[in-house]
Amino acid sequence: MTGGFALIVRFTTRDADAAQAFDALVARTLEGIRNEPGTLVYVSHIPQGEPLVRVFYELYADEAAFQAHEDQPHTREMLRDREQYLTATEVTFLGEQAGKRPDLLEAP
Template sequence: MTGGYALIVRFIIRDADAAEAFDALVVRTLEGIRKEPGTLVYVNHIPEGEPLVRVFYELYSDEAAFQAHERQPHTGEMLREREQYLASTEVTFLGEQAGKRPTPQEASA
C-alpha cells in the first residue's frame, strides 16, 4: 500500500480539569478505534512543556477509511463531547511524500 490519508489535529484544552476529562474521553474512544480496519495509526501526543495541548496523528489506509472512521458511533460521541473541554482545534490534512509506516499486517496486530 502506498499513499494513505493522514492528518494532524492540535487541541488546546481549557484547563487541567478539562485535560483530565478529555484524556478519559480519548481512552474510551480508542476502544472502538482499535477495531477499525482502515485506521492504521491513531496516536495522541502531549508536546513537551505544553500540558494543555494534545496533538493527534492519524493515518488511514485511504480517504474512504477516514470517512468510515468519521461515521462510527464512538467517533461521533467524541466529536460531540470534546467541545466542552477545548479552547481551540486545528486540523491539518497531510499529503504523503515518503516515509515508513506499519504494513497492514502490523497495523492489525
C-alpha cells in the same frame, strides 16, 4: 499501501481538569477505534512543555476509511463531547511525500 490518508489535529484544552477529562474521553473512544480495519494509526501526543495541548496523528488506509471512522458512533460521540473541554482545534490534512513504515503498513 502507499500514501494513505493522514491528518494531524491539535487540541488545546481549557485547563488541567479539562485536559484530564478530555484524555478520559479519548481513552473511551479508542476502545472502538481499535476495531476499525482502515484506521492504521491513531495516536495522541502531549507536546513537551505544553501540558494542555494534545496532538493527534491519524493515518487511514484511504479517504473512505477516514470517512468510515468519522461515521462510527464512538467517533461521533467524541466529536460532540470534546467541545466542552477545548478552547481550540486545528486540523491539518497531510499529503505523504516520503517515509518509512512498519512492515504491516507497507504495500504488498
